[in-house]
Structures are given as C-alpha cells and as structure tokens.
Amino acid sequence: MTLLELLLPVLYFALIIAITALSARLASIAVGRLMSRSAPQVAAGARRFAAILVALVGSVLAIQELGINSAILLLVVAFFGVAVLIALREQLENFGAKYFTDIYSPYKVGDSIRIREHSGKVIEINATSTVLITPDDQLVSIPNSVFMREVVVNTSPQAWQELTIPLSIGSGVDLPTFESDLMRSLGKLRLRLDRRYPPVLTIKSRTVLSTELTLTIMLRRPEEREPLATEVAKRVSEAIQRAQGPRPRTPTPKPSPAAAEAGSAPSKAPH
Amino acid sequence: MAPPPTRRNSAAPTRAALPTEPISLCINTQTPLLQFLMPPQKRELMPPMEGNTDLVGLVEGVDYRYSPGGVTRMVFPLVRRLLESGVLGETDWISLNPTAPPMVRFHGVTLHSMALEPSRMANYARVKESIWGAVHGLDSEDPDEAMFWSPDFSDYGYYNRITAERMRQLDAQHDFDLFYIHDFQQLPVGEMLDTLKPKLFRWHIPFDEGQIPRPWKEQLSRYLNSYDVVVVSTSGYLKELQAFGHTGEARRIYPYVDPSDFSRPSPEAAEAICRRHGLSAEQPFVLVVGRMDPMKGQDRAIRAFASVAGDYPELQLVLVGNGSFSSAGKGLGLSKSSQWRAELEAQVRLLGLESRVLFTGHVGQSDLDGLYERCEMTLLPSVREGFGLVVVEGWLHHKPVLVTRRAGVAELIKDGRNGMVFDPEQPDGLATKMRKLLESASLRRRLGTAGATTARQCSIEAAALAEARLFAEVLES
The missing domain is CATH 3.30.70.100 (Alpha-Beta Plaits)
Structure with missing residues (x-):
C-alpha cells in the first residue's frame, strides 16, 4: 500500500468535514431566512436543528471514508437516543413545554394566573416547572407540561x-x-x-x-x-x-424575526 | 411566618446604624464633575489614565475646570466626605463627557466619561429639555406621548443604555455594593441596569404630581419603581411622589452645602471684591445668584427692582451666573444661557436701568463670598426651583433671603422669621417684600441670623449622615 493510498481516505475525510461545516452554515442561514416571520426563538431553534442535521449526515459520510461501518455507529446512536427518551420522558416533556411556553406563553414572571384549581403570582419559570405564590403565601410548583394541556387564565391587569x-x-x-x-x-x-x-x-x-x-x-x-x-x-x-452588519462575527444562535403568536394555542388565554 | 416588610417613606433621615465596612459605590450623573479645557492633542498626550493615575500636573482653570452646579457643589463634596469618613471604599463615577479622557482618577474617585455622537447628542438633549420644561411647568401646552415614540427618544434611550452597560461592565470588575443614579436625565438607567444589587435614585428637580404630564405618568412611574429607593429634596416632594402613586421606598434628604467652602471675608476684602466687579464702596445691592436660564426668573427680579429703584437711587441689582453644563455652548451644544442673557439685557435697556443692573457672569468662590458678604439681601426669583442652595449660601453669610414660594427651600422658611417668601403669581409681591426688607436694617439682621441657624439643616454633615444611614439601611434591609 502506497503512502498516497493511506492518505487518500484521510484527505477525503477532511474534505467532507470541511464541506459539511460549510453546508451546515448555509443550511442554517437558509432556514433562518425561510423562517424570518416566525418567533425569534423558534427560528433560532430551527437553524440550530438544520445545522446539526447537516453536520450529522456529513459526519457519517466522512466516517465511511475511513472504512468504519457507519451502520453500526448509527445503530448505537439510535439505541442511545431511544434509551435517553425512555429514561427522561417526563423531564423532556417539561423541557419541551418550557421551550414552547417561553415563546407562546400567555404569562410571564410577575403575572397573576389561574390554572386548574391553583391561582397566584408567577415567581419563577424554570426548566421543569412554573412556581406560583398563592394569596395565602403558599408555593405551588406546576410542571410545565401541564401548561401545554390546561387552560391558563392570566388575571393580571392589562x-x-x-x-x-x-x-x-x-x-x-x-x-x-x-x-x-x-x-x-x-x-x-x-x-x-x-x-x-x-x-x-x-x-x-x-x-x-x-x-x-x-x-x-x-x-x-x-x-x-x-x-x-x-x-x-x-x-x-x-x-x-x-x-x-453584512457578515455575522460568530455563528451564535441568531434570532431571526418573528413574534409570539400568543393565542395560537387554543387552550391558552390571550397573552 | 415572617410578617411582610412594611414600606417606609420617611421625611426624616432614618436612624439606621452606619455602614460597618467601606461601601463600593458606582455613581452616575449626567453632568460630569470636570470639564477638560486643554486641546484634544494635549488630551491624547496625557499620561495613561488607567489605574490609579491622578490628575497630576494638570492645572485647574487651565487644563480643566469644575462643572458649575449641583454635581460640583453637592455630589462631589458628599463623595469626598464619605470617602474620608470610611463609609465609601472603591468609588466609580460615570458621566456624559464627550471631550474628556475615558477614565481619570481624581481625589480617590475614578471618573468615567461617556461619549455620544453629535447627532445622538442633539436628540438626547431635546428629550431631556422637554422633560425639564414639563416638570418645571415651562411648557405652554401639555405634552403628549409623542415624545416616547420619536427618534429623539430612541437616542435618549441609547445614552441611558450605554451608561447602564458601562456600569454593568464596571460592576463585573469591582463588584459594587450599590448604584446611585442622580439626575432625571438618567432615570431609565435603573430599569436598564440588570443587577440584583440595590439601586438608588436621587431626583434633584421639583416633583409636583400635578406638573407631570398625564400621558407620561405610566412611563415615569415604571422608571421610578425600578429603583430600591428614590430620594427627593423636600418633604413636599415626598408627599407629591406618594400622590403620584409611587409604590416603592422614598426618602427626603435636603440638599446641602459644605460650610467650610464658604469664608466670610473682612469688610475691606469684600469692598475690594465689589470694586473689582464695578460696585463702589458702600453701594447697596440686591444679589441674585443663578445660571442664566429663564427658569431662574431673573426677569422677575429686574421688574421688581425697577419698581423700587426710584426710591433707592444708590441701590444696584447684581446678577451672578453663566450657563450650566447643559445650557452653555460648551456643554451639550445649546446656547440657552446666552440667549437668555441677551433678553435680560434688552429688558434692562427698555427699563432704562443700564447703570443699575450688573451682569457679572460666572465668578469664583472667593468673589462670590465677597458679594454675599456685602449684599443687602439674597433674592431667589425662580419660576420653579428644585431646592435653591443659593438661599443656604446667603444664610451662611447671615443675609436675609427673599424666596419664591415655588422653590423647594421655601418649606424651610417661616415668613418674617428666617426669611421672606413671595408668591410669584402676584406681580407686586416681590417688590413689596423687597421694599420691606430695604426699609429695615434690624429686620435684615434678624432674618439673617435666624437663617444661619436654619442653614444647619442643609449642611454636608447632616446630609452625609443621612446618606450613610440610607446606604446602610438599603444594604441591610
């Protein structure tokens, strides 16, 4: 085996990685433009998703050039993903709800709200739950996922x-x-x-x-x-x-446009 | 369960204990303490101002000068006093000063200068003038919300945002204990400064609930409520703040002077000073000290003087003062002061009083002491006045004071006992009271002596104690 034959897969690998990086960036920009009228956080998430997807596909193709069986690799990743999903199902549900309530929620910290039999002032919205302080000074922690299913009434003035x-x-x-x-x-x-x-x-x-x-x-x-x-x-x-300016300095999550289309979730009170 | 904290809006300084450890403080005023006079080339050649480099080698009056007004006469002496007494430790002070070096160490305080592009500066200045005019009742029409939506207001916001960002950057370096924002111009900083540390705001100008334009109330209320404590200058303003619907903490601390800054020159020295300003020996005069600004009401003083001048042929009216940082051409680029002076001079010519009214312009402290010492009375004719420290200065020289009811300091005056108050809405009121004072030397002496006692309430000692207790209270509560 010549040196060239040894080096060629490595060169292909490097070339595919470089093209992947460029493609991921282009995909991110393209998705950002396509979603320019969506909520800024949604657009930023979509851009990240597009970039990661392209990067994953490119990485698998690059790894194949090194002679590694990508099918086994993909299988391991898939099993790992399923395991994570099963193990952290409830937490992920709350994380997901947090993501959407951040964008579409009809309430924020400081507002007075009513949900199910609970009412009070929102003092915290963390990754898994929303914390209320009730009129009789009790703390009530409500999983974020509940807010995706239940009617929330914002009783704050205006x-x-x-x-x-x-x-x-x-x-x-x-x-x-x-x-x-x-x-x-x-x-x-x-x-x-x-x-x-x-x-x-x-x-x-x-x-x-x-x-x-x-x-x-x-x-x-x-x-x-x-x-x-x-x-x-x-x-x-x-x-x-x-x-x-014309060129972003860093590939940070770039908030594009958009707005909170509150009320789009029919179960929620107007924001 | 602990009881909810009670809100205390006290007129009297609190009795909280003094801070036990030096407080690290970040101050913000729009007006800078120093104005740099040297040409830009020399500024660039200045030694590095980073770190602890003091303004060594620079000469006051040649390379820099103090800004006229409350920053120099109130804020800086207070800071120095609190530094000397160990209440304050690291102290950083941020101001708008486009022509200054970015950072200067001066008497133990690090002065940071903010710059603003000329186009933004003009817009910013227009907004602050609008607020100033409305709060002082100078606008003939009730302003609406249009100001909040104008491009000018976005530049007003820009300046306040860069200030808040600078304060945050400095906080990352110094870990301040608290932030003290002065001046209505910087009101939005409290909301923009994202910190959990205590934020105090000092409202120096009048606060009259009825004077705040109705469409502005929600916005101003939100700004004010972003502070942990709002400090106003009189008990009257404190009540007005509550009537306005302010839900946060508020305190009253009287403005103050440092009596040691004032000397009482000998009669001979005072005569020499007066001669230098064109006043002959023994020539009686009424003294008005204030920057050249329509709000200061010098035109009222001239009108009242005109009606008594015939009966007192020797009497002169002396108007001391120039523009402020904001109103003079060298500050924010407005020429309000020179316009106003020209109008006053025209009024004097029209009344045929050219030989009886003297415009001195700005005078230094020692000359001012001489003028105070030799005057018959100190007159404060302002249309509206946040407080009126010149009244306290007159008192320190044991002089009777004649003060508009529309000045904050009027709440300290018991008419006929430690001064006289006139109603600016009554055209003859000022002239009548002026005449009454001119007629009786014993009355003037009595009022002057009583006023000197009242002045103690406005001493820097009293204010430093009140401020130190306030700091301790805010940090401990």
Whole structure:
C-alpha cells in the first residue's frame, strides 16, 4: 500500500468535514431566512436543528471514508437516543413545554394566573416547572407540561394588551445600537400600540455567546395581536441583521424575526 | 411566618446604624464633575489614565475646570466626605463627557466619561429639555406621548443604555455594593441596569404630581419603581411622589452645602471684591445668584427692582451666573444661557436701568463670598426651583433671603422669621417684600441670623449622615 493510498481516505475525510461545516452554515442561514416571520426563538431553534442535521449526515459520510461501518455507529446512536427518551420522558416533556411556553406563553414572571384549581403570582419559570405564590403565601410548583394541556387564565391587569417576544442576540451585536434602532423601527407602529407604553427591552440573561432579551409591547386592540406579532417579529429580525452588519462575527444562535403568536394555542388565554 | 416588610417613606433621615465596612459605590450623573479645557492633542498626550493615575500636573482653570452646579457643589463634596469618613471604599463615577479622557482618577474617585455622537447628542438633549420644561411647568401646552415614540427618544434611550452597560461592565470588575443614579436625565438607567444589587435614585428637580404630564405618568412611574429607593429634596416632594402613586421606598434628604467652602471675608476684602466687579464702596445691592436660564426668573427680579429703584437711587441689582453644563455652548451644544442673557439685557435697556443692573457672569468662590458678604439681601426669583442652595449660601453669610414660594427651600422658611417668601403669581409681591426688607436694617439682621441657624439643616454633615444611614439601611434591609 502506497503512502498516497493511506492518505487518500484521510484527505477525503477532511474534505467532507470541511464541506459539511460549510453546508451546515448555509443550511442554517437558509432556514433562518425561510423562517424570518416566525418567533425569534423558534427560528433560532430551527437553524440550530438544520445545522446539526447537516453536520450529522456529513459526519457519517466522512466516517465511511475511513472504512468504519457507519451502520453500526448509527445503530448505537439510535439505541442511545431511544434509551435517553425512555429514561427522561417526563423531564423532556417539561423541557419541551418550557421551550414552547417561553415563546407562546400567555404569562410571564410577575403575572397573576389561574390554572386548574391553583391561582397566584408567577415567581419563577424554570426548566421543569412554573412556581406560583398563592394569596395565602403558599408555593405551588406546576410542571410545565401541564401548561401545554390546561387552560391558563392570566388575571393580571392589562394582560390582554401585553405582547412579550423573547429574542436572543449574539455577542457581536451591540445592544444599545440594536435597541435604539429597534425602537425607531417600532415607532412606526405607534398607531397600533398603546402610546402610553413605549416598547421595553428587558435583559433576561447573558452568556459569553449571547444575550437573552424580552421585548414587551402594549397593544391597542386585542384583535390586532397576531398581525402585530408578525410585523414586530419582522422588525426585530431586520434590526438584528442591521446590527450584525453584512457578515455575522460568530455563528451564535441568531434570532431571526418573528413574534409570539400568543393565542395560537387554543387552550391558552390571550397573552 | 415572617410578617411582610412594611414600606417606609420617611421625611426624616432614618436612624439606621452606619455602614460597618467601606461601601463600593458606582455613581452616575449626567453632568460630569470636570470639564477638560486643554486641546484634544494635549488630551491624547496625557499620561495613561488607567489605574490609579491622578490628575497630576494638570492645572485647574487651565487644563480643566469644575462643572458649575449641583454635581460640583453637592455630589462631589458628599463623595469626598464619605470617602474620608470610611463609609465609601472603591468609588466609580460615570458621566456624559464627550471631550474628556475615558477614565481619570481624581481625589480617590475614578471618573468615567461617556461619549455620544453629535447627532445622538442633539436628540438626547431635546428629550431631556422637554422633560425639564414639563416638570418645571415651562411648557405652554401639555405634552403628549409623542415624545416616547420619536427618534429623539430612541437616542435618549441609547445614552441611558450605554451608561447602564458601562456600569454593568464596571460592576463585573469591582463588584459594587450599590448604584446611585442622580439626575432625571438618567432615570431609565435603573430599569436598564440588570443587577440584583440595590439601586438608588436621587431626583434633584421639583416633583409636583400635578406638573407631570398625564400621558407620561405610566412611563415615569415604571422608571421610578425600578429603583430600591428614590430620594427627593423636600418633604413636599415626598408627599407629591406618594400622590403620584409611587409604590416603592422614598426618602427626603435636603440638599446641602459644605460650610467650610464658604469664608466670610473682612469688610475691606469684600469692598475690594465689589470694586473689582464695578460696585463702589458702600453701594447697596440686591444679589441674585443663578445660571442664566429663564427658569431662574431673573426677569422677575429686574421688574421688581425697577419698581423700587426710584426710591433707592444708590441701590444696584447684581446678577451672578453663566450657563450650566447643559445650557452653555460648551456643554451639550445649546446656547440657552446666552440667549437668555441677551433678553435680560434688552429688558434692562427698555427699563432704562443700564447703570443699575450688573451682569457679572460666572465668578469664583472667593468673589462670590465677597458679594454675599456685602449684599443687602439674597433674592431667589425662580419660576420653579428644585431646592435653591443659593438661599443656604446667603444664610451662611447671615443675609436675609427673599424666596419664591415655588422653590423647594421655601418649606424651610417661616415668613418674617428666617426669611421672606413671595408668591410669584402676584406681580407686586416681590417688590413689596423687597421694599420691606430695604426699609429695615434690624429686620435684615434678624432674618439673617435666624437663617444661619436654619442653614444647619442643609449642611454636608447632616446630609452625609443621612446618606450613610440610607446606604446602610438599603444594604441591610
């Protein structure tokens, strides 16, 4: 066996990995554009999913070039996945519910809500449950999955007016510039919004890679909730793209557009 | 089960214990403590300002000067006092100062300067002027919500956001114990600063519930409630804040001066100072100290003076003051002060009082002491005044004061006992009271002596104690 024959599979492997990395990035961008009118968190998740899928397929193809039987590898991964799903079924259900309630929930921390026989003020929404404090100072922890199945009534004043949109900006985005630009853009929608309450951007958390934010706007008419959510999402997406410039500096989860289409889940009270 | 904490909005300083360990503090004021005068080239050649480099080698009046107004006369002396007494440890101070080096160490305090692009600066300035005008009742029309949706407001938000971000960055380095935000211009910082640490806000301007435009109430209320404690300057404002619907904690701490900053020059020295400003020996005068701003009401003083001037041919009216950081051309680029001075000079010409009214412009502290010492009375004719520390300064020189009812300090005055108060809505009120004071030397002496006692409530000692107790209370509660 010549040296070339030895090296050739390695070269193919490296080439496929490089092409895979590029394809994953392109797929992420393409999905982001396709979902530019979806809720920012949903779009970010879809982009990540597309990138991971392409990366997985590319990795399997690359591994085959090294002479490893990818069928066995895939089987191991599949069994592992099924085992995880069975073992952590309940937790995953709550995690999933958390993901969706973050985006579509008709309540947030600080709101007063009623669900089943419980009512109180939301003091925490963690990965698995939502914690209420009742009027008689009792703590009630409700699994997030319950919120996906049950009717939730938000009894906070002006709850119907409030539209909260979670979004995330990468570390390459300058927050003050993004916020200022977004506020200017949202100012164009002022006739559709309660003019006493200009939009508010609140920081939820920060990491080295990204900043998680919540945009809160106050509607004037409840029936305009959905079109406004879509329009605001589009403007958020555009503001993020402007703030990032022509080329994003880091491949951080890039919040694209979109909005919380509260009310889209029929079991939920308007947000 | 522990009882819920009770809300205490006390007019009197609390009796909490003083802090046991030095507090690490981050202060934010819009107005910077120092304005740098040297050309940009020299600024660039300055030694590295990072770390503990003091402003060694720079000369006050040549390379830099103190900003006129409350930051220099109140905030900085308080910080120094609290540093000296060990209440404060690491202290960082963030201000808007586009022409300053980014970071300077000055008397134990690290001054951080924020810059703003000229286009944003102009928009920011317009919003803050709108708020200022509305709160002081200067707007003829009731403002609506349009301001919140204007491009100007997004730049106002931008400035406050970059300030909050800078404070957060510094907090990551220094782990501050608390944040103290001063000035209404910086009100949104409390909401923007994502920290669980205590945030205090000092509202320096008048707070009159009825004066806040109705469409702004929700927004201002949200900003105010983002602070752990809001500090106002008078008991009257505290009541107004509660009437406004503020649900958070609030305190009253009187504004203050450091009496050691004021000296009482000898009669000879005071005469020399007055001569330097064109006042002859023994020439009586009424003193008005305040920046050139329509809100300061110098036009009212001129009108009242005109009606008594005929009966007192020797009497002069002396107007001391220039623009503030915000209103002078070197600050935020507005020329409100020079416009107002031109209007006042035209008014003086129209009344034929050119030889009787003196505009001194800005004067240094020693000259101001001489003018206070020699005047017959100190007059505060403001349209609206958050407090009116010049009244306290007059008291420190044992001078009678004649004060508009629309000034915060008026709540300390018992008319005819430690000063006189006039109703600015009554056109002859000021002239009548001015005449009454001019007629009686014994009354002037009596009011001046009583006023000197009242001034103790506005001393830096009293304020430093109140602020230290407030810090301790906030940190312990």
